[in-house]
Amino acid sequence: MVSPPLVKTMSKVHLSTSEAKKEHKPPSQEDQDVTAEPKCKRRRSMELESCSWNILPVLSDEESREIAVLQAYAAPVLSKKETSRLVREVSTLYPLEGLQHLKRVRACRDRDSPYPLEMLLCLTLGKEEGRVPSLSELLPEEKVNCFGLGQPFLVLIPSCPPLTRPQFQEASAYWPTSFHENKQVTEALTGQLFSREEKARMQRYMEQAIEVAHQGAEKGNEAVGAVLVNPATEEVLAVGHDCRKISNPLLHGTMVCIDLVARAQGGGAYNFDSYPLCSFAASVKEAPGAGVTDCFDDASSSSILPYICTGFDLYITREPCIMCAMALVHSRIQRVFYGAPSPDGALGSRYKIHTQKDLNHHFQVFRGILEEQCQQLREKSQ
Numbered sequence: 001m002v003s004p005p006l007v008k009t010m011s012k013v014h015l016s017t018s019e020a021k022k023e024h025k026p027p028s029q030e031d032q033d034v035t036a037e038p039k040c041k042r043r044r045s046m047e048l049e050s051c052s053w054n055i056l057p058v059l060s061d062e063e064s065r066e067i068a069v070l071q072a073y074a075a076p077v078l079s080k081k082e083t084s085r086l087v088r089e090v091s092t093l094y095p096l097e098g099l100q101h102l103k104r105v106r107a108c109r110d111r112d113s114p115y116p117l118e119m120l121l122c123l124t125l126g127k128e129e130g131r132v133p134s135l136s137e138l139l140p141e142e143k144v145n146c147f148g149l150g151q152p153f154l155v156l157i158p159s160c161p162p163l164t165r166p167q168f169q170e171a172s173a174y175w176p177t178s179f180h181e182n183k184q185v186t187e188a189l190t191g192q193l194f195s196r197e198e199k200a201r202m203q204r205y206m207e208q209a210i211e212v213a214h215q216g217a218e219k220g221n222e223a224v225g226a227v228l229v230n231p232a233t234e235e236v237l238a239v240g241h242d243c244r245k246i247s248n249p250l251l252h253g254t255m256v257c258i259d260l261v262a263r264a265q266g267g268g269a270y271n272f273d274s275y276p277l278c279s280f281a282a283s284v285k286e287a288p289g290a291g292v293t294d295c296f297d298d299a300s301s302s303s304i305l306p307y308i309c310t311g312f313d314l315y316i317t318r319e320p321c322i323m324c325a326m327a328l329v330h331s332r333i334q335r336v337f338y339g340a341p342s343p344d345g346a347l348g349s350r351y352k353i354h355t356q357k358d359l360n361h362h363f364q365v366f367r368g369i370l371e372e373q374c375q376q377l378r379e380k381s382q
């Protein structure tokens with residue numbers, strides 16, 4: 001596999017489906033491309049469009065976890081007009097370092113309470129356990145004039161800022177927090193990120209991956225299939241099945257597809273002559289990358305190349321392993337869609353390589369397209 005050197009700059013892909021919405025250009029070389037979908041299959045896919053599968057984003061651990069809580073003291077605000085002074089004085093004494101996501105004051109939750117507001121005072125850390133101190137113990141009078149505050153009580157507060165809407169809702173049930181919402185993550189979590197047309201297209205790509213997995217398995221290979229797509233043109237660039245059992249232990253479905261695209265771009269490390277089902281579209285040669293070009297350090301050099309999979313999407317029946325996940329990082333894939341999870345998978349199950357902050361490329365990962373059929377393929381291989 002020919003891989004250009006890593007660039008030093010951060011290459012971060014943001015959630016976006018706009019690329020996938022560009023005008024459809026039908027492939028001109030359909031007659032000779034084994035990667036082109038048969039027309040009858042397309043019709044069948046459209047009929048299957050009433051999806052029986054759900055597509056879910058594979059988010060980082062920080063975005064997926066339950067909200068952790070800390071214990072703190074709060075007190076009712078007896079005199080509303082004292083609120084801003086009290087906030088100022090209490091915040092100076094107890095600045096809530098590292099907890100800037102918390103609102104200092106909340107509306108009282110007890111509707112029968114005569115007091116409309118409650119104020120967060122400080123964490124219980126270091127204070128005597130099981131006993132709620134008095135106001136004067138918590139707020140020395142030389143620091144805070146307690147006029148306008150009622151008796152302290154215990155509360156649970158979220159210890160980290162919420163990163164997703166479900167986390168925000170969970171956190172708010174404890175104590176109000178600020179929340180900088182990523183609308184596309186919210187849409188992805190509620191299944192609204194992709195249109196009906198996009199989902200129908202995704203299903204067709206996964207059907208093609210399943211088909212090639214079956215064909216590869218008939219020849220004694222592991223039942224894993226993969227399809228590499230340019231979402232900007234909706235073209236299938238490469239189709240491959242797992243070849244590890246027969247030919248080379250490194251030739252997992254993902255590695256096959258990346259190498260096929262590298263091959264189409266004039267590189268590649270492996271020979272697929274004995275695997276006619278593993279093929280690339282002739283058009284890859286004309287349009288390497290999807291318009292984004294990362295350059296070598298020497299800008300005057302004529303060897304300006306895109307990374308192998310810049311702007312491309314991978315559809316694969318099984319969650320990639322750690323080797324394949326790293327190959328996807330190095331080749332600068334844009335998005336990965338996998339059908340069934342794998343216990344050793346590196347994009348959600350065992351690791352989440354795509355969310356590793358230390359790596360200089362990140363990509364989006366979604367799971368669940370035709371999960372049941374992909375799961376059956378897994379069982380077939382066991």
Ligand SMILES: [Zn+2]
Nearest residue numbers: 252320321324
């Ligand atoms: Zn692998």
